[in-house]
Amino acid sequence: MNFTTRRRFLCAFGGLAACGSIGIWSSRSSGDMQALSPSTFTRSGTALGTKVTLTVVHDHAETARRALAAGFEALEHVEDLMSIYRPRSQLSRLNRDRILRDPHPDLVTVLTAAEDLSRRTDGAFDITVQPLWSLSANAAKAGRIPTDQEVAAARERVDWKAVEVTARSVRLHGPGTQITLNGIAQGYAVDWVSETLRRHGIQHALIDTGEIAGVGHKSSREPWRVGIQDPRIADAYAAVANLNDRCLATSGDYSTTFNPGLTEHHIFDPRTGRSPSEIASVSVVAANGMWADGLSTAVFILGIEAGSQLLATIPNAAAFFITKTGQTIATPGFPDTA
Numbered sequence: 001m002n003f004t005t006r007r008r009f010l011c012a013f014g015g016l017a018a019c020g021s022i023g024i025w026s027s028r029s030s031g032d033m034q035a036l037s038p039s040t041f042t043r044s045g046t047a048l049g050t051k052v053t054l055t056v057v058h059d060h061a062e063t064a065r066r067a068l069a070a071g072f073e074a075l076e077h078v079e080d081l082m083s084i085y086r087p088r089s090q091l092s093r094l095n096r097d098r099i100l101r102d103p104h105p106d107l108v109t110v111l112t113a114a115e116d117l118s119r120r121t122d123g124a125f126d127i128t129v130q131p132l133w134s135l136s137a138n139a140a141k142a143g144r145i146p147t148d149q150e151v152a153a154a155r156e157r158v159d160w161k162a163v164e165v166t167a168r169s170v171r172l173h174g175p176g177t178q179i180t181l182n183g184i185a186q187g188y189a190v191d192w193v194s195e196t197l198r199r200h201g202i203q204h205a206l207i208d209t210g211e212i213a214g215v216g217h218k219s220s221r222e223p224w225r226v227g228i229q230d231p232r233i234a235d236a237y238a239a240v241a242n243l244n245d246r247c248l249a250t251s252g253d254y255s256t257t258f259n260p261g262l263t264e265h266h267i268f269d270p271r272t273g274r275s276p277s278e279i280a281s282v283s284v285v286a287a288n289g290m291w292a293d294g295l296s297t298a299v300f301i302l303g304i305e306a307g308s309q310l311l312a313t314i315p316n317a318a319a320f321f322i323t324k325t326g327q328t329i330a331t332p333g334f335p336d337t338a
Helices: 061-082 090-097 105-120 130-141 148-155 185-199 289-302 304-311
Strands: 034-037 040-047 050-057 099-101 163-165 169-172 204-208 212-215 224-229 237-243 247-252 279-286 318-323 328-330
Touching (some): 050 185, 061 090, 061 185, 090 099, 105 163, 105 169, 105 185, 130 148, 185 204, 185 247, 212 224, 224 279, 237 247, 237 279, 279 304, 289 304
Antiparallel strands (some): 040 050, 099 169, 163 169, 204 212, 212 247
């Protein structure tokens, strides 16, 4: 069983961003900017439980250095709000106290988007699945999977409608309700970093926080290209796609597994309490990182048919599916793959 991550891998093609996955959220940056070319600069560190790599294109090194530093400060901001592993984060305080007064507007933005996605998917996307995660992780440590009775009891505490969000407060109304933003916060971090880099004069960048944004283009004016992890072969790509001013997120059954057959893993269908069985991975492109992130989780749970129908209602969103049997399916609008 693999407990190194809670989620998935996605790698940027060509070495400009490293593989990433969610684990215990803890920010750290090496602080060292590296020059990949006279106008391309990169800096790596850890944030959101994964290795983060920010790459920018700019003619002036000092501008790039300041922008990259600001990018990592932006990641720290997201963790201070949304990490369940920081006791003083706003999310941890909400889970502990069941009410959070004067929530930060960024947290309200993410919670409101999560509520919208839950409504659109009839509850397939649900940020209150933390009790199911805790149950499965503890059972796996004991060398077993949860019983049907245990799953049913945990599901009693899962209900996205039990979260009340306003600009003044966030309240948890259900018995034992616990929130995790694991399925959407990394994507929001991409958006926050992207906006931060723009404010510092960067028009072209590749942002990898576990979800990836390609902003503008490379110094060679070629599009950023990203590799989609093969769900069954470590350190291999299933496809490579161009990423032009869109964000890409991948959800897979392989990054945190609770049994050798990959039938029990970190992605839960809140309607059953078990992991979906159709898809090995799905990569979703969308106009921003938050929606790409949330949609990848939602579509994984919904499955190919219902997931494709959902994506058809959202402008600039598309998916690349890999089934348990290895079949690949791309919906209309997904970037050309190779």
